[in-house]
Amino acid sequence: MNDVAGRLRTLARARARSARRAWAEAAPLWDEVVTANPVNGEHWDRLAEARFGLGEYRAALPAYERVLALGVSPDRETSRPGAVPYQIARCRARLGDVDGALDAVRAALAAGFRDVQRVRGDEHLAALRGDPRLAELLGGPAAGGDGREEGWRGDLALLAREAKRRRPPARTREAEERFDAQVALLGERIPQLTDAQVFVELWRLLRPLEDGHARVLVPDPDHELNHLLPVQFYLFEEGLFVTAAAPGYEALLGAQVRAFDGTATEEVMTVVEPVITRDNDYGPRHNLPTWLRRTAVLHALGVTGDSAKATLTVTAADGERREVSLPAAAGAVDGFPAPPGWRFLPDTLSEPVPLSLRNAGCCYWFEYLPADRLVYLQLNNIMNDPDEPLADFTDRLFSFIEEYPVDRLVIDLRWNGGGNTFLATGLLRRLLSCAKLGRRGSLFLVVGRRTFSAAQNTATLIERYTDAVVVGEPTGSRPNFTGETAPFLLPHSRLRVNISDLYWQSSFPMDSRTAIAPDLYVPPTFDDFRSNRDPVMEAIRSCTEHLPGW
Known part of the structure; x- marks a missing residue:
């Protein structure tokens, strides 16, 4: 252990x-580092990386083989599935070892390497061009076959192969x-x-994966398949209601949707629901209302008679x-709480908009309620x-909590659809180190059907490591789940599949x-929403009794 300080300086x-x-400067320094510490x-x-950057592939190769044996931390690109075997393939191809490079490509694909198109065009793999073994590994030509039918079949084969390679659709034969x-x-x-019907069936094919991130875009x-009705729906306990409307359609605000082209809404939802991918059965309660705005999809499923419009039967306010x-159109985007320029029902009411909807479009914000000695934190995205x-916002939040008389913190994740899980670790550390929030009943976690992906991870970590009281609906994902954004292109249709x-x-x-279930179950009702x-928050603010364990 001689000259520890010198080793740290070299690192x-x-x-x-x-x-x-x-x-050129980094490589010899890293040689010194791995000589002193060969286990990292x-x-x-x-x-x-340094040797590869210098074009010294023969020297980079054994280093990558050590990475394969030891693994790397998740902040490195080589932590991604199949990334290290892929780098080994590039080194071997540059050294003229075609057989070794093909073996490494095979290993990368078997490990789940994401970007198959990159393999086709990578200049470092030029030595493999024209080798039929590479074409076999990659599933044939870079584009679909001639003609519509063969093109779609080529896309289908690619999707099926990637579904098995990335996430086997089943654990049983x-x-x-x-x-x-x-x-x-x-x-x-x-x-x-029709093309629209094939699109829908590709979604249906992904359904058994139990992967809420799986989608066809x-x-x-x-494109017609992206056209949406000019109203936004939400599924409450009482049924499906219009919560936001584009200019010219404000009269529909607050209306309950009873039917689409004469087919009862409940029956339409029964037809659409099996197509929606999900981690659990709560997530589709968030996604289904958007699907019901896609007239081309409804038409492809046989629900409506025209791919460009739908006739709604409603009970108005x-x-x-x-x-x-209603016509469907491009630009009628999905947004929360409402798309820009649209009217949102709560904004039209005489009663004040509740905290939960006041700044729902912000990434994160908090407000102090001095009468309750409570801080309300709404975290709508796990991103900067x-x-x-x-991180800076979190520091400011906890400085406020330490400075002011605060007995309770509410963390509201009910509108949070995800982001970057790694950004949430700072919040968790501050929660665990805050003495004011160490008692049961001092920390409340609000979740719901929209709590998904990185927000699900955040909720899971808070539930696991704190004594938070969970309030709301079940989350839209599982505490342990498969999820990531890693799309690939279907060459014939140009659809992007994740x-x-x-x-x-x-x-x-x-x-x-299948979800984080609340300690206090408070499902959303339209009766509350329209008021x-x-x-x-009413339930949380009423939790003033110091019960056993609280």
Whole structure:
């Protein structure tokens, strides 16, 4: 352990040179680092990166092999599935070892390497071009076959292969055989289906993956499949209601939707619901209202007679039952609490808008309620606001809590659809170190159907490590779930498909819950919504008794 300070200085210098991409200076420093500490995978990864950056592939190769053996921390790009074997393939190809490079590509794909298109065009793999073994590994040509039917079948084959490679659709042979049978049947049906119907069936194919991040996206915002009705829906306990409307459709605010083209809303939801991907059965309660605005999808499912419009039967706010024909259009985006320029029902009411909806479009904010000695924190995205990074905001929040008479903190995640889980760790650390919030009954966590992805991880970590009282609805995801954004392109249709390839175990390994269920169940009702009441905060503010354990 001689000259510990010198070793730390060398490590700091090596990191600084790598940060500047000064590979010629960084490489010998990293050589010194791994000589002194050969058991840290991140150090070997930095050495490999520097040698690769210098074009010294023969020296980079053994370093990457050490990374493969030791692993790296999740903040490194090489922590992604299959990334290290892919780097090994690039080194071997540059060294002229075609067989070794192909073996490494095979290993990368088997490990779930995401970007298959990158393999096709990577200049470092030029030595593999034209090798039929590479074409076989990548699933054939870079584009779909000639003609519509063969093109769609090529897209279908690619989607099916990626679904199996990234996330096997089943743990049993029988279920995998069912998946294969669904793929084969869809391939046979393509001549009889419209493009919109194939699009819907691709979604249906992803449904068994139990992956709420899985989706099929149409990149062109003007495409018919992206057109939406000019009203926004929300599914309350009493049914489906219009909560926001584009200019010219304000008369529909507060209306209950009874039917689409004469088909009862409940029946329409029964038809649409099986197409929606999900982590659990609560998430679709958030997603379903947006699907009901997509007229091309409703038409493809046989619910409506026209792909560009729908006739809604509604019970208006004044109690009158009427029919109204609505056109779908591009630009009628989904937004929360309402798209820009639209009228949002709570803003039209005489009662004050509740805290939960006051700044729902902000990344995060808090307010002090001195009469209750309570701080209300609404965290709507796990990401950095350009005006104040989440870490700085968290420091300001807890400085306030320490300075003022605060007995309770409410963390509201009910509108939070995710972001970057790693940004939430600072909040968790401050919660655990705050003496004021150490008693049961001093911390409340609000969750709901929209609490998903990074927000689910945040909720899971708070529930696991604190004594928070959970209020609201079940979350839209599981405490442990598979989820990630890693889309790939279907070459014929140009659709972008996302299938997750990362497993997030934020809870204990034996946690098989499908959601975080609340201690206080407070489902949203339209009766409360149209009165600008937030029953969740009413329930929390009424929790003043010091019960056993509180």
